[in-house]
Amino acid sequence: MSNSVLISELAWTEYEKRLAGGRTPVLIPVGALEQHGPHLPLNCDTVIPTAVCEEAAKRIGALVAPPIEYGYKSQPRSGGGNHFPGTTSLDGHTLVLMTRDIIREFARHGVRKIAIVVGHTENLMFTTEACDLAIRDLKAQGITDMKIIHMGYWEFMTEATMHKVFPDGFPSWNLEHAGVMETSVMLHLRSSLVDFDQVPKHAPADFPPYDIHPVEPHRIPASGALSSGQTATAEKGKYMFDEYVDSIAKALTKEFAL
Amino acid sequence: MSNSVLISELAWTEYEKRLAGGRTPVLIPVGALEQHGPHLPLNCDTVIPTAVCEEAAKRIGALVAPPIEYGYKSQPRSGGGNHFPGTTSLDGHTLVLMTRDIIREFARHGVRKIAIVVGHTENLMFTTEACDLAIRDLKAQGITDMKIIHMGYWEFMTEATMHKVFPDGFPSWNLEHAGVMETSVMLHLRSSLVDFDQVPKHAPADFPPYDIHPVEPHRIPASGALSSGQTATAEKGKYMFDEYVDSIAKALTKEFAL
Amino acid sequence: MSNSVLISELAWTEYEKRLAGGRTPVLIPVGALEQHGPHLPLNCDTVIPTAVCEEAAKRIGALVAPPIEYGYKSQPRSGGGNHFPGTTSLDGHTLVLMTRDIIREFARHGVRKIAIVVGHTENLMFTTEACDLAIRDLKAQGITDMKIIHMGYWEFMTEATMHKVFPDGFPSWNLEHAGVMETSVMLHLRSSLVDFDQVPKHAPADFPPYDIHPVEPHRIPASGALSSGQTATAEKGKYMFDEYVDSIAKALTKEFAL
Amino acid sequence: MSNSVLISELAWTEYEKRLAGGRTPVLIPVGALEQHGPHLPLNCDTVIPTAVCEEAAKRIGALVAPPIEYGYKSQPRSGGGNHFPGTTSLDGHTLVLMTRDIIREFARHGVRKIAIVVGHTENLMFTTEACDLAIRDLKAQGITDMKIIHMGYWEFMTEATMHKVFPDGFPSWNLEHAGVMETSVMLHLRSSLVDFDQVPKHAPADFPPYDIHPVEPHRIPASGALSSGQTATAEKGKYMFDEYVDSIAKALTKEFAL
């Protein structure tokens, strides 16, 4: 039977064995289908957290659920805005229900350690709400020992790495959309899907401290990237990716008392 | 840039070109994470329609959206029931909203030809409702030229093939859960994920003409399969898969006037 | 006080006595207001299951709830489509909530044996979802001994009867919409509402194995019937009706240990 | 074909003729399944408005939709409270969606004149909301000429009749629950379902000017009636019923410019 850490690739009989009475963590990647400039594929926000989960799972004996591949609406200041072709988003309520339902189902299987690993900034509050609603529903069903760790994978970058990868200064996580970090990690994970020639060279986007509805596209870089990934390399990507995996594996080991 | 038909692997700029002013169809696989006996992985209902979409898309110049990998609750008489470990399902309303949101977003990109290719029987009425709600919402937004083709891929099997694959008689689509058809097609598409030694040998399940809530597990084959896949082969799988692809490609060509 | 098995006709004091501490089953017909060709009234899908419930209730000492008289949207391949005048349907979510609420209320009264008797194919998955949600809610309220039997009444037809009623071959349950079975049973139950002269004589509808949204009316028989009821008779109707009642009464007696 | 004014009894072809291009009004009774003391059946709030609609429809050439037979939760001060066995109620949101969906469907058929005839006080605000939501949805679909008349049938009683029926003074519409008016009209319409011997003789209920959640049953007359129907007679019932029909027919004739 499959040695995979991917739940989707296991037969239910094997999955049941792996659960080990609920002691095995399940990691759920929550991504998006969102434009990431002319040089990166639309699946960046799904590919990266899924790969992080897969590597971390191998180290800590966890399992990985199929990713949620559609996320909340892209926002101008963190994702360029939801008006780009290709960006395919859910209403907030839909994402909440989707994530809540999945958590409840893993709880039904007996899982008691879940990590929600978000790859798309705009998801964070909706997946947070999903965790809260799931915990509430589970309590009503008499399940009170669930523990969920909820994270954006990028928040695990250390300051040391930040200085190393951005020697000229880190713009901000929001402006990093389709920038050096994501481009580097995708070069590491899916180089064939990265068209480095197309990396935009423009200056970081400059936004006022507010948003406008409906979006005004002319205020957003036409490329869809919010900063340039010109200094991205696969090596930087590997370095960051390994650090994410390492830090997340350590955090989960500690939190789940593995 | 990528030659993939998978939207997820395209940059938005390439995706926009491929849309060709809305004349390009988008195929959306809607699967499930559901037990399929001790010999098949949990992702059968996602893998098969996604592969069908990918091959059909290549032939007709269409694009394939990321699959919805979680489906509606498994029912005893068509999927063994939702109580098995590994079966990870959504509330009906969640699946409706998810599918509706995605259709609306492709409409926003300019897509006007969509195929919903379902891989899990239990999804059908909820994805049907999603199509209806999406059409209604689009109408309210002034979009009246959307055309959606909604199908379960298995319904395209011809009688001739049915006789060939099931020389001793076709049980029923419901009892085919994890049976000869799905096992064969998975042997063709993902042989490494099929553990043929584990194929159950029991007789087809025998159900009364009604369902019981809550489910009574002892009435359902303990394997989770509703009939035996013992006579499955990769050759049969290829034959059926090719037929699905061929028939669906033809149907979409006709319906979308490609 | 009334001897009726219809809950609606009882005073609450009589109803309370009849409940017998929750041992009395409650049967809930779930129908539709849907076109059934030019010869049958719009209420076929409500009249038949309500009559089945009433007769079955008399035999097994059950009670019958007022029917839900509006159902889910008619589908082209099983009901002709939702575009006909007269077809008056609910959103899927509405039907789910309606059915769920009613089940929860009977549970509050102390009922622990419920049968959902569906008269309209398109309802089935939504009433299924309602059963699942009701069971979940009841569990959260501490009620864990509810048992619900969920059925489409027509699924109780035996093969012997099928051969008898359709000597030239049974088309399919979907094509039976407004065909021989429904016409016969309505002739038996409500002959004054059947206009036999109007029974369409056209061949059974011929559909591809998929649906189209929005519906394309020209692909559907203009009569609204999917096959001809020309060979329907009141005698056949009585025969089938009696069999439905008999089989359902037996099934409920067994399942509810009456 | 049927001469009935009940839509449920018409074939769709007859229904279409009767619609007369949208000039024919459709009357929708919205009732409840609610205890009405030990002497009246649970369906009072459905039977009365349905009968009113049927008679009014005959006079003005209107059609009557199948009643909504489940209503909003009974309140102590107007219906005795929702804790009685037999009272079977919907969540407010469910009743709103149900009513909204039905209105939208009649609009799709071409109906432009709708009367919502409520038989259960507690429904009124939820059916009001349904009217508002339906009008909003229809506007978004481009339908701007719908007119809905929304009423509780009892509000049409004249002061003269009130003095005649209640010579000793009218308690209040709320206390009239299962009292003289409803008992009289049911004696007129369904005498076989009224057990006059069981009419409670207690004084009208005496409530403080507020409600308590959860309900405290001991504060409510044990009979479920809020005042005594001892002075009810079929003659009074006929008189009031005829007046309702007459006044409502006149009001609709005027409002719909029939």
Add this chain to the structure above:
Amino acid sequence: MSNSVLISELAWTEYEKRLAGGRTPVLIPVGALEQHGPHLPLNCDTVIPTAVCEEAAKRIGALVAPPIEYGYKSQPRSGGGNHFPGTTSLDGHTLVLMTRDIIREFARHGVRKIAIVVGHTENLMFTTEACDLAIRDLKAQGITDMKIIHMGYWEFMTEATMHKVFPDGFPSWNLEHAGVMETSVMLHLRSSLVDFDQVPKHAPADFPPYDIHPVEPHRIPASGALSSGQTATAEKGKYMFDEYVDSIAKALTKEFAL
């Protein structure tokens, strides 16, 4: 630390002390932003119940939650209709969820005595539903000792006061919209916001016993008031206000066993 009875003005540490293990009642005013004629501000329905709560809280040692300042849609016969500029209303479901959420949160803090003090007739059924849903949710969470008193403050007016304030006869609570009672109480509470010169002098509105959707503005007094507040005085306002406070304080003292 603040001596305020307003929860909003307390630090959480002070609030916790005041809760006294759940024995302290929390009063929640539920108002509206609704036109009240040319002479009264839009906040009447919030100001009055909030002031009532504040004074009552001082007497009985209760706390007052921030008011819900937006209410359900104004109805022609009780508020003039929702079409006036300034009237800013919620969908029914929104108001239900809002009120339910707040009740659940106070329950989480340990509060077990809650009064919902409504200032806007149209809210009543939706806040009633909120109480019911909150009680149900709390029960599922294991909290079974919550008691909620739900009221419209005006229902506490005694008949004696009614005769005193309306010596020429009381029109009806519905017609009192922006009439003598509200104008008087606002003169007492916020005289600077009342423009007495603008009090309409027209006769009370005259409505048929039904509502029309969409609203027909010409049937409603152009002023937005449904009766004239010409005889309003601050003295009457003080008298009524004091009576409300007194009666409500007494009722809560009794119901909460303070």
Add this chain to the structure above:
Amino acid sequence: MSNSVLISELAWTEYEKRLAGGRTPVLIPVGALEQHGPHLPLNCDTVIPTAVCEEAAKRIGALVAPPIEYGYKSQPRSGGGNHFPGTTSLDGHTLVLMTRDIIREFARHGVRKIAIVVGHTENLMFTTEACDLAIRDLKAQGITDMKIIHMGYWEFMTEATMHKVFPDGFPSWNLEHAGVMETSVMLHLRSSLVDFDQVPKHAPADFPPYDIHPVEPHRIPASGALSSGQTATAEKGKYMFDEYVDSIAKALTKEFAL
């Protein structure tokens, strides 16, 4: 008539005049009822944006809507977590619907320039979703010229001010919960509600880069504050407040072309 910029204090006739055909902006404060340490009242997140709106409105001729005084659930890393007594929060969906409904109503009045001024970090994504849904609904109603500016007021602090107020370094906006900024501004706006003696002196909270569900209270400073407000002063508060008002007034003047 009132000169107030608060919509709640205007009669509808005055409000209508002030709207000036939709050219007048409406500012909507969206706050919370949330613990802010032992020294600040629960209403900080409502008081500050409401005051900002009021002052800004005076400068630019805008109007201010009643604040939404309940917000989304407090999160540990930005608000201390939702488990503190006093913190009284809404489900995400509720806040979305509430905000959406209000925007739609102002649009119905003719308003076309709206600013959502958020005072509580956790609200931001839900009020963002509300803006998106409102814009979508309005489009379906034919209103396409609405412009909404959405902001967290604190994002307008300039770097210069940040250096001035936090000479020893700015912790982060998240850690600023109940810290120097909020304490200072509250000292300026509501000094009587600030108990400076109670300002916690502990070090800033130290969180890992993830959240845990359900919350683990022992990981959060027992005070509820995430950093110390010891260096707060009313002068700093006035300085920051004035800057907020000034910057926001300028931004709105520009965006709304006032």
